[in-house]
Amino acid sequence: xxxxxxxxxxxxLDALHRELASKWGPFAGYDMPILYKEGLMAEHxxxxxxxxxxxxxxxxxxxxxxxxxxGLEPEDxxxxxxxxxxxxxxxxxxxxxxxxxxxxxxLNDRGxxxxxxxxxxxxxxxxxxxxxxxxxxxxxxxxxxxxEKAAAGDARVVRADDRALLALQGPKAEEVLNPLVxxxxxxxxxxxxxxxxxxxxxxxxxxxxxxxxxxxEILVRPEHAMAFAQALLGHxxxxxxxxxxxxSLRLEAGLCLYGHDLDPTIxxxxxxxxxxxxxxxxxxxxxxxxxxxxxxxxxxxxxxxTLRRKRVGLRPVGRAPAREGVDIHSYGDKIGVVTSGxxxxxxxxxxxxxxxxxxxxxxxxTLDLMIRGQxxxxxxxxLPFVPHRYKKG
Amino acid sequence: MTVKYTPDHEWVRLxxxxxxxxxxxxxxxxxxxxxxxxxxxxxxxxxKGADMAVVESAKAASDVYAPVxxxxxxxxxxxxxxxxxxxxxxxxxxxxxKLKLKDPSECDGLMDAxxxxxxxxx
Numbered sequence: 018x019x020x021x022x023x024x025x026x027x028x029x030l031d032a033l034h035r036e037l038a039s040k041w042g043p044f045a046g047y048d049m050p051i052l053y054k055e056g057l058m059a060e061h062x063x064x065x066x067x068x069x070x071x072x073x074x075x076x077x078x079x080x081x082x083x084x085x086x087x088g089l090e091p092e093d094x095x096x097x098x099x100x101x102x103x104x105x106x107x108x109x110x111x112x113x114x115x116x117x118x119x120x121x122x123x124l125n126d127r128g129x130x131x132x133x134x135x136x137x138x139x140x141x142x143x144x145x146x147x148x149x150x151x152x153x154x155x156x157x158x159x160x161x162x163x164x165e166k167a168a169a170g171d172a173r174v175v176r177a178d179d180r181a182l183l184a185l186q187g188p189k190a191e192e193v194l195n196p197l198v199x200x201x202x203x204x205x206x207x208x209x210x211x212x213x214x215x216x217x218x219x220x221x222x223x224x225x226x227x228x229x230x231x232x233x234e235i236l237v238r239p240e241h242a243m244a245f246a247q248a249l250l251g252h253x254x255x256x257x258x259x260x261x262x263x264x265s266l267r268l269e270a271g272l273c274l275y276g277h278d279l280d281p282t283i284x285x286x287x288x289x290x291x292x293x294x295x296x297x298x299x300x301x302x303x304x305x306x307x308x309x310x311x312x313x314x315x316x317x318x319x320x321x322x323t324l325r326r327k328r329v330g331l332r333p334v335g336r337a338p339a340r341e342g343v344d345i346h347s348y349g350d351k352i353g354v355v356t357s358g359x360x361x362x363x364x365x366x367x368x369x370x371x372x373x374x375x376x377x378x379x380x381x382x383t384l385d386l387m388i389r390g391q392x393x394x395x396x397x398x399x400l401p402f403v404p405h406r407y408k409k410g
Numbered sequence: 411m412t413v414k415y416t417p418d419h420e421w422v423r424l425x426x427x428x429x430x431x432x433x434x435x436x437x438x439x440x441x442x443x444x445x446x447x448x449x450x451x452x453x454x455x456x457x458k459g460a461d462m463a464v465v466e467s468a469k470a471a472s473d474v475y476a477p478v479x480x481x482x483x484x485x486x487x488x489x490x491x492x493x494x495x496x497x498x499x500x501x502x503x504x505x506x507x508k509l510k511l512k513d514p515s516e517c518d519g520l521m522d523a524x525x526x527x528x529x530x531x532x
Contacts, residue, residue, distance in 0.1 A: 057443055
């Protein structure tokens with residue numbers, strides 16, 4: 018499929034971006050701002066030092082819930098809807114606390130990753146039986162169809178992608194948002210709450226993000242989106258940030274980009290995401306592809322070569338960025354491939370992620386990256402490349 | 411002194427039998443922040459249109475093609491050490507290489523400044 022101007026969808030805040038963005042591109046069927054006038058490096062640095070505002074309305078926010086009038090007590094309603102989504106994800110959703118978010122993946126029967134997503138449990142007793150589920154833009158139609166199919170009528174998807182989804186990220190995010198939404202600053206990392214506001218209507222807020230910084234992701238109804246964005250941008254510490262810097266920020270934070278670092282053949286263990294599978298689910302072995310995934314957990318623990326590959330961080334020794342598709346060699350043999358790579362503005366050096374056999378997946382191991390046919394030495398490093406600064410505890 | 415342009419956004423300044431080559435201001439703006447430059451070895455010869463150098467912004471890598479055939483007689487090491495120079499002065503201190511022209515008549519096929527402005531929709 019080719020993206021043309023005729024078929025591309027526009028963001029709810031398109032008019033705002035038209036004034037301020039300098040470079041546009043198609044992404045997941047939307048016409049998206051890639052860069053604003055100051056450029057990627059300045060936008061990236063601004064997010065790390067102040068607060069960046071990202072319009073991520075192309076993504077797939079949704080509510081996955083039991084049919085109305087289910088008649089269950091709140092705790093039972095949550096357990097029920099959680100057990101339904103657990104048919105597709107390997108994380109423990111049943112034991113989420115009210116207001117808690119979990120990062121997880123949708124699995125296929127082969128234990129491969131169909132998408133990565135956030136699942137949140139509401140805090141209000143009357144909202145139990147609903148989950149807030151945010152999936153990736155490029156996968157949203159397929160994901161929602163998968164969820165509906167797995168639910169087989171026991172639960173339904175209500176899509177919320179007609180609303181604006183804004184991410185406010187950076188060390189100044191809290192001091193910007195809290196005066197506009199009193200109480201938002203008290204939220205902790207990976208929690209979720211709804212706020213009724215006079216000026217902006219109901220805001221659905223997660224303390225989460227895709228940059229490694231503290232920050233919030235805020236779902237706002239379309240009729241209030243422009244006023245809310247303008248209120249944030251009225252703050253001297255807030256600037257709009259494009260998709261270009263969104264990618265360099267997430268790469269520094271060692272976070273996966275679906276379709277690049279994750280795909281339907283890659284398992285959570287290969288992706289170094291074993292931490293998303295909690296003990297209860299490992300013991301129950303009741304998720305798609307459990308046989309493969311549980312075998313890989315054992316192989317990973319015993320360093321068995323039967324585990325084919327692991328996602329690692331790579332630091333090229335020189336200045337040449339090693340981008341997606343660059344082959345990874347060891348003593349002349351191809352052993353893996355780069356799945357994301359570019360330049361880290363924070364480290365002022367190139368960084369990459371890729372897949373290598375477990376024997377090489379140790380910090381300090383050296384490999385060759387084959388950039389335009391030339392060998393470039395690189396070292397395996399621990400992720401993230403730049404430490405996370407989440408507001409925990 | 412004559413400056414000519416290619417459709418692929420290289421500029422060529424002709425000084426006797428030498429051609430000084432770089433990327434245009436328009437190209438540098440389109441690329442954004444340049445973070446890496448790879449230049450050819452001295453003494454290497456290129457046919458017109460061959461991949462001669464690489465320029466990478468934070469977002470993407472682009473090839474720089476030889477606008478005319480020739481032998482590399484000088485490279486701008488300064489932009490390797492400080493790639494930002496390509497953004498600061500793409501048609502000045504951000505030059506890439508000097509080529510010894512093999513066939514000066516090739517220059518006739520390149521665009522002049524007015525034609526290049528039309529080419530980029532200016």
